[in-house]
Amino acid sequence: MDLDEVFNPSSVVVVGASSDERKMGYQCVKSLVEAFDGEIYVVNPRVRRILGIDAYKSVKQIPGSVDLAIIVVPSSVVLPVVQECAEKGVKGAVIITGGFKEASAAERDASMDGELLQERLAALAEDAGMKIIGPNTFGFVNVGVINASFSPVFNGLRKGRIAMVGQSGGVCHIFAYMAMNEGIGLSKVVGLGNRCNVEFCDILEYLEEDDETDTIAMHIEGIDEPRKLMDAARRVAKRKPVVAYKVGRTRAVERAALSHTGSMAGEYKLYDAAFRQSGVVTVNSCEELFDAAKILSLCQDCLPKGRRVAIISTQAGPGIILTDECVSGGLQLARFSEETEKKLKRLLPPLTIRENPVDMAFIRDAALWLEVVRTVSADDGVDALIIFNLYHPSFLLPPEEIVDARRSYGKPLIMCTSFPHELMLKEKIKLEEGGVPVYGTPERGAKALVTLMRYAEMKRRTKGG
Amino acid sequence: MDLDEVFNPSSVVVVGASSDERKMGYQCVKSLVEAFDGEIYVVNPRVRRILGIDAYKSVKQIPGSVDLAIIVVPSSVVLPVVQECAEKGVKGAVIITGGFKEASAAERDASMDGELLQERLAALAEDAGMKIIGPNTFGFVNVGVINASFSPVFNGLRKGRIAMVGQSGGVCHIFAYMAMNEGIGLSKVVGLGNRCNVEFCDILEYLEEDDETDTIAMHIEGIDEPRKLMDAARRVAKRKPVVAYKVGRTRAVERAALSHTGSMAGEYKLYDAAFRQSGVVTVNSCEELFDAAKILSLCQDCLPKGRRVAIISTQAGPGIILTDECVSGGLQLARFSEETEKKLKRLLPPLTIRENPVDMAFIRDAALWLEVVRTVSADDGVDALIIFNLYHPSFLLPPEEIVDARRSYGKPLIMCTSFPHELMLKEKIKLEEGGVPVYGTPERGAKALVTLMRYAEMKRRTKGG
Numbered sequence: 001m002d003l004d005e006v007f008n009p010s011s012v013v014v015v016g017a018s019s020d021e022r023k024m025g026y027q028c029v030k031s032l033v034e035a036f037d038g039e040i041y042v043v044n045p046r047v048r049r050i051l052g053i054d055a056y057k058s059v060k061q062i063p064g065s066v067d068l069a070i071i072v073v074p075s076s077v078v079l080p081v082v083q084e085c086a087e088k089g090v091k092g093a094v095i096i097t098g099g100f101k102e103a104s105a106a107e108r109d110a111s112m113d114g115e116l117l118q119e120r121l122a123a124l125a126e127d128a129g130m131k132i133i134g135p136n137t138f139g140f141v142n143v144g145v146i147n148a149s150f151s152p153v154f155n156g157l158r159k160g161r162i163a164m165v166g167q168s169g170g171v172c173h174i175f176a177y178m179a180m181n182e183g184i185g186l187s188k189v190v191g192l193g194n195r196c197n198v199e200f201c202d203i204l205e206y207l208e209e210d211d212e213t214d215t216i217a218m219h220i221e222g223i224d225e226p227r228k229l230m231d232a233a234r235r236v237a238k239r240k241p242v243v244a245y246k247v248g249r250t251r252a253v254e255r256a257a258l259s260h261t262g263s264m265a266g267e268y269k270l271y272d273a274a275f276r277q278s279g280v281v282t283v284n285s286c287e288e289l290f291d292a293a294k295i296l297s298l299c300q301d302c303l304p305k306g307r308r309v310a311i312i313s314t315q316a317g318p319g320i321i322l323t324d325e326c327v328s329g330g331l332q333l334a335r336f337s338e339e340t341e342k343k344l345k346r347l348l349p350p351l352t353i354r355e356n357p358v359d360m361a362f363i364r365d366a367a368l369w370l371e372v373v374r375t376v377s378a379d380d381g382v383d384a385l386i387i388f389n390l391y392h393p394s395f396l397l398p399p400e401e402i403v404d405a406r407r408s409y410g411k412p413l414i415m416c417t418s419f420p421h422e423l424m425l426k427e428k429i430k431l432e433e434g435g436v437p438v439y440g441t442p443e444r445g446a447k448a449l450v451t452l453m454r455y456a457e458m459k460r461r462t463k464g465g
Numbered sequence: 466m467d468l469d470e471v472f473n474p475s476s477v478v479v480v481g482a483s484s485d486e487r488k489m490g491y492q493c494v495k496s497l498v499e500a501f502d503g504e505i506y507v508v509n510p511r512v513r514r515i516l517g518i519d520a521y522k523s524v525k526q527i528p529g530s531v532d533l534a535i536i537v538v539p540s541s542v543v544l545p546v547v548q549e550c551a552e553k554g555v556k557g558a559v560i561i562t563g564g565f566k567e568a569s570a571a572e573r574d575a576s577m578d579g580e581l582l583q584e585r586l587a588a589l590a591e592d593a594g595m596k597i598i599g600p601n602t603f604g605f606v607n608v609g610v611i612n613a614s615f616s617p618v619f620n621g622l623r624k625g626r627i628a629m630v631g632q633s634g635g636v637c638h639i640f641a642y643m644a645m646n647e648g649i650g651l652s653k654v655v656g657l658g659n660r661c662n663v664e665f666c667d668i669l670e671y672l673e674e675d676d677e678t679d680t681i682a683m684h685i686e687g688i689d690e691p692r693k694l695m696d697a698a699r700r701v702a703k704r705k706p707v708v709a710y711k712v713g714r715t716r717a718v719e720r721a722a723l724s725h726t727g728s729m730a731g732e733y734k735l736y737d738a739a740f741r742q743s744g745v746v747t748v749n750s751c752e753e754l755f756d757a758a759k760i761l762s763l764c765q766d767c768l769p770k771g772r773r774v775a776i777i778s779t780q781a782g783p784g785i786i787l788t789d790e791c792v793s794g795g796l797q798l799a800r801f802s803e804e805t806e807k808k809l810k811r812l813l814p815p816l817t818i819r820e821n822p823v824d825m826a827f828i829r830d831a832a833l834w835l836e837v838v839r840t841v842s843a844d845d846g847v848d849a850l851i852i853f854n855l856y857h858p859s860f861l862l863p864p865e866e867i868v869d870a871r872r873s874y875g876k877p878l879i880m881c882t883s884f885p886h887e888l889m890l891k892e893k894i895k896l897e898e899g900g901v902p903v904y905g906t907p908e909r910g911a912k913a914l915v916t917l918m919r920y921a922e923m924k925r926r927t928k929g930g
Contacts, residue, residue, distance in 0.1 A: 023829065153884075156885065168782020170783040170784075170855055171783060173780070174906060178883055180885045253788045315635025317633020317634065317712075318636060319635075320686060320712055321636070323718045324718050327715040327718075362563060418639045419642055420642055423618070441750065443751060
């Protein structure tokens with residue numbers, strides 16, 4: 001059996017469904033009811049109906065076939081439930097319940113050996129040929145298809161081309177919430193939790209072939225077989241950008257990580273080096289993970305050919321910040337050709353700075369702005385453009401025109417603007433759908449561009465080697 | 466005359482007002498019409514009415530007295546206009562027009578000596594006893610009183626206690642837009658531009674006495690007399706937190722800064738050291754400037770007494786990130802007292818991690834959550850709390866109760882949550898009005914807490930010395 005049947009089931013059962021809306025067993029049903037088109041079953045021996053769905057007393061009693069089980073029962077009964085699912089022919093399971101390897105590692109409860117429990121779960125799943133996401137996970141979302149998680153709020157996710165895979169459900173949530181806040185689409189969000197028999201390498205292989213995913217973001221605490229992950233990452237990164245946020249720079253997290261998903265955080269630096277060697281982009285915060293995934297998804301068809309950046313700004317101050325950030329990140333200020341300089345001098349009045357960084361303060365004419373953007377884009381000495389815009393996008397830099405310039409010249413064009421979010425969300429989405437990533441501050445935009453340049457260089461090295 | 470009359474005028478004139486809505490001269494009038502309660506005059510010899518206000522041909526013709534002039538005429542006529550204002554008895558001016566010292570420095574136009582122009586402007590202002598914000602500025606906003614800028618969008622700012630003073634209007638905008646996006650209130654936003662006769666030190670002195678401001682954020686490119694700034698900063702920082710974002714880490718920005726507001730960016734490291742010695746908190750991005758100003762404003766009544774932080778999280782993954790960030794920032798994981806440990810063991814089931822960092826995954830009971838927060842807050846070994854919350858604030862951590870805990874124990878309590886912004890803005894504002902800063906990612910929250918701890922230590926050192 002294949003992970004595809006886990007991510008695209010026709011029928012789903014929630015075992016441990018609840019009618020108490022504070023419980024995960026209720027929220028899981030809500031996630032499905034609001035958005036899943038297939039057959040939904042719920043199992044709870046003590047309740048008759050949940051959210052309008054008749055409850056069965058056990059999985060066995062369900063009349064039709066079931067592809068995927070979402071299991072939210074106490075850890076002591078997970079194994080019998082999985083056994084029952086196996087007998088029923090269920091092909092995959094999401095086990096939200098905790099109390100497995102992570103509980104054993106923390107020795108939180110001497111009466112229960114979580115590690116042993118997980119081993120038995122793995123053996124059972126192996127016998128049944130059943131793929132298990134978790135245990136100890138929030139679940140997963142295949143956007144537009146199924147929300148197999150305890151977070152119905154994810155039914156508000158837009159469909160997009162970035163997949164997020166996290167060891168922690170919490171970090172998956174942070175990433176997906178950012179996407180919702182920014183109007184960015186995602187393809188899949190997967191919380192791996194304790195990784196009973198679906199590891200990072202398995203998901204990477206699945207996502208490598210997933211036509212809906214063009215970029216993969218990962219959050220990793222620590223795993224048992226890092227080499228398998230690196231091998232998979234190296235192969236996948238040749239086809240799609242992979243970004244990794246490996247936590248655990250300090251020793252203080254070791255214990256916490258162990259008792260989270262049952263794995264040591266491991267040597268941060270070793271992971272970091274191994275990822276870079278495998279062609280994986282590494283980052284150091286949730287925000288950087290999101291910003292990097294966004295630029296790699298939107299600009300992979302126009303990777304910069306070098307490090308020479310042109311900066312254009314509606315105001316000098318943010319232009320200076322862009323310069324500072326780009327240069328400290330290893331980029332170079334592009335030197336404009338004589339032709340470009342001549343044209344800019346003709347186009348722009350003396351009060352404007354007509355060299356790179358171009359300061360267009362006081363130019364309040366959209367046609368002129370566009371001509372400058374096109375002139376700079378056409379310069380062979382420019383590998384990428386980054387623009388700071390103080391105003392509403394429609395005022396000087398209309399999304400359609402900017403998208404057109406980005407497409408015509410095939411160079412990455414990054415837009416930085418912190419204009420009040422709700423007043424520009426529509427235009428921001430238009431820009432990003434057209435391949436122009438938008439960032440809320442000049443620093444974030446510049447950092448993302450640095451990441452893109454590094455990725456492009458890594459790609460060139462790999463091809464050359 | 467005093468800056469107070471600039472920031473709180475009874476009557477204002479826009480000279481160079483325009484009826485073309487793409488022009489700054491129109492936007493300045495719009496900023497006033499929408500929100501200023503005093504008398505508004507507009508001057509434009511070629512137009513009869515602008516936004517319902519009768520236009521005068523010159524400042525002289527205005528019948529009543531005028532406190533403040535907002536000047537948006539071409540640079541060649543700024544001096545005669547200021548002269549006329551002086552004769553009319555105008556007490557202060559905002560000169561938005563560029564083409565002064567910054568233009569000369571860049572040698573962008575040989576036909577005009579911007580430096581000389583600015584010297585003559587300064588002399589004229591000196592004679593007339595007129596305070597000038599600018600030239601080459603976006604203006605200023607005294608929130609709730611007057612928006613003397615070309616950005617009517619700032620009429621949407623909430624009134625608060627943070628003042629932002631920037632050398633660049635662009636950076637002022639980034640800061641104010643962030644405040645609008647986050648529902649954070651500001652007291653004043655001031656773009657100093659070329660600082661004809663109102664320098665950073667003057668504004669700092671004014672804000673020191675301003676009862677509406679409890680925290681000051683600054684953006685600095687470079688100034689001519691850094692010592693005067695440092696002297697003022699040292700004095701002001703004793704009474705109110707001051708945060709500075711000094712740009713110019715790379716040499717590439719030197720030229721750009723010079724031709725922006727006519728000042729060299731100067732040695733970044735010298736500034737940084739001098740600021741720290743003066744008791745000023747330094748940061749390295751717009752986001753950090755905003756995040757630091759927020760925590761310093763909201764938590765100045767409960768500065769932490771040491772570096773021992775307690776971490777509580779609805780999910781282990783973000784708890785691990787908080788640990789990583791706090792520890793790498795120099796904080797220590799608090800060791801709970803025996804009493805606290807005993808109480809947590811009694812309160813929490815085995816599946817929870819009952820040591821610091823406390824992992825409360827699977828606890829979905831608000832009363833229990835609150836009791837844990839109170840128990841940890843009461844521990845003498847804990848100097849500050851930081852909480853990651855995956856869910857809507859009302860689910861497990863109701864704002865009223867959290868604010869009450871923060872008040873009862875007098876320890877800083879930081880909340881991190883990236884829950885979809887529009888779904889929790891009301892609760893976020895409630896938390897922040899109650900002194901509990903809310904951050905969108907664990908990394909940002911932890912960084913802000915590190916800043917608060919550093920500030921508290923600086924305060925203790927200053928008192929001890």
